[in-house]
Amino acid sequence: MTGSSLHGGPDPMARAAVVSVPARSVARPWVSHNTRRMMFGYTLLAPAALYVMLLVAAPFLFSLYLAVSDASVGDPVAHFVGLENFRAAVEMDLFWLALRNSVVFFVVAAVLKSLLGTSLAFLLLQNFKGKKLIRGLVVIPFTLPIAISVLSWKWMYDSQFSVINWVLSRLGLIGQFGSEGWPVWLGDPKLALAACILVNVWRTFPFSAIVLLAGFTSVPVEVLDAAKVDGCTFFQRFRHVVAPMIFPILMIGFLFDTVFTLSDLSVVYLLTQGGPANATKILPVLAYQIGIQAGNLGRGAAIALFLVPLLLPALILVLRNIKRREW
Amino acid sequence: MARVLTEARTVPPMSQRRKDIRRHLLIYAGLLPFLIIAVFPIYWMLITAFKQDPDLYRMDHIPFWFNMKPTLRNFDILFNQTNYGAWLLNTFTISAWVSAITLLTAVPAGYALARLKLPGAENTGIAIFLTYLVPPIILFLPLSRIVAELGLQDSWWSLVVVYPTFTIPFCTWLLMGFFKTVPMEIEEAARVDGCGQAGAFLRVILPISLPGVLTSVIFAFTLSMQDFLYGLAFVSPGDQKPVPVGVPTELIRGDVYYWGSLMGAALLVGLPVAVLYNFFLDRFIQGITGGIGK
Secondary structure (H helix, E strand, O other): OHHHHHOOOOOHHHHHHHHOHHHHHHHOOHHHHHHHHHHHHHHHHHHHHHHHHHHHHHHHHHHHHHHOEOOOOOOOOOOEOOOHHHHHHHHOHHHHHHHHHHHHHHHHHHHHHHHHHHHHHHHHHOOOOOHHHHHHHHOHHHHOOHHHHHHHHHHHOOOOOOHHHHHHHHOOOOOOOOOOOOOOOOOOHHHHHHHHHHHHHHHHHHHHHHHHHHHHHOOOHHHHHHHHHOOOOHHHHHHHHHHHHHHHHHHHHHHHHHHHHHHOOHHHHHHOOOOOOOOOOOHHHHHHHHHHHOOOHHHHHHHHHOHHHHHHHHHHHHHHHHHHHOO | OHHHOOOOOOOOHHHHHHHHHHHHHHHHHHHHHHHHHHHHHHHHHHHHHOOOHHHHOOOOOOOOOOOOOOOOHHHHHHHHHOOHHHHHHHHHHHHHHHHHHHHHHHHHHHHHHHHOOOOOHHHHHHHHHHHHHOOHHHHHHHHHHHHHHOOOOOOOHHHHHHOHHHHHHHHHHHHHHHHHHOOHHHHHHHHHOOOOHHHHHHHHHHHHOHHHHHHHHHHHHHHHHOOOHHHHHHOOOOOOOOHHHHHHHHOEEOOEEOHHHHHHHHHHHHHHHHHHHHHOHHHHHHHHHOOOOO
């Protein structure tokens, strides 16, 4: 319609629309105004929506297809093989080991980071001098690109020149290098998974703390004052006012962490590549090694998809919480 | 904020000061372990980067400071004997492209979802945001096929195509929040003054939302830097990698570690990113917890 008015067609109404702005809204019925706004809206939305559909939604569906095919890196022609890849995965001992490691990794890390994160959050909640600076320093592990900070840990876990061992040795907690008690963090199957978990905890405890802080700051002071006036004790206030109000935020933070921790490959891949003796083999590493390194796309996709049932509850809960909070 | 959980007690002014000092000391004592845990690995990288090689391997000296003269040799090796210069260039070129793609798609989308009262805008926004939560480990195998179809395998262009899959969802969500905070009256005033729909967006809303747009650029950059898997899976030639992928995969050869150069390479890019991200961390947290537009 705009086009025809600009070209100055014979329609007097259209002419009027060009000349005077107020007349336009009179001349056009509501429906067309709405339609125009929606057309404009969908045009603006289209590029982002298309990108996400083509490169996230479509690949996700494609991965479902890969998982039921015998696609491989070398052979471009894939055949449908049904649930064969899933069956093969479930029959691999390595798969079960990886699943177990993933779950252990996730649970232990979650417990540790929530303990550390909570204590840090309570400390940062206080008013003290230099808070901004200290907060900025404490969150560095989370803001440093992961592949970069893992390198630092790899060096600190060095089999001989580990600075951690140097300290422990000087404190008399372990023996000299070469003795029985010298921990080889990344080479000992009993220690390697713990070493990897520690890096994940180190990286994400500031995140837990900051999410918790965000939760606390979202509680209006008036509400707390009201509770105080009503005679609530500190613990009553915490239990009945603060906790329910910050719960949704905590939930979302926790679930984000679930997704990122369970699906992260970089820490383990860079530290141990899943070794020694598969002690740190987790699902993402297994999926990568089978899918890319061994070139078995179908089998790799199937293993990666086993993460979905682990992640799905997290996604659903995020969805519900985001919706309920509105803005 | 301290008022939320601690109570402001009324005490006589004399002991107030001493109490305050004691309180500060207690808090600092509590924070010290956290500070050490958080910062030590970074300090360790920093000092390793400037140490001479033999200084790294002496067990009898205290390792926390220089026992031999500090050196810049590690950086010399980095720039003259490795592809580090190329990785730096790749990193910045990739980030620039990703930021451009992200802005061109996320800014209009965020505006449309926040402002134009489209039917189902709320749910569409949430759906786009949720794609941010689909982990790369599920997408990288199908994407490797797509990258190959496009003929982009083994080139950093593949990362330009792939990184927006997580920057667009996040930034669209972030910008929705920003656009919601711009008062509706401003836009209406612009319309009354004769701006069309597009004019109001381009000439009035966009300039006001510049901080939000800049924040999106920062996130497009920092989130791209957090990737490791895509870079590892799609780009294997040594000169095509971005820094976070090139450093751990190319500088470690077999059992020989050039720790000094490794740490220097990592920090040179890691620290600026960490500092930048630091300033915008609260935005990130607000973004993912859904409280942006408050």
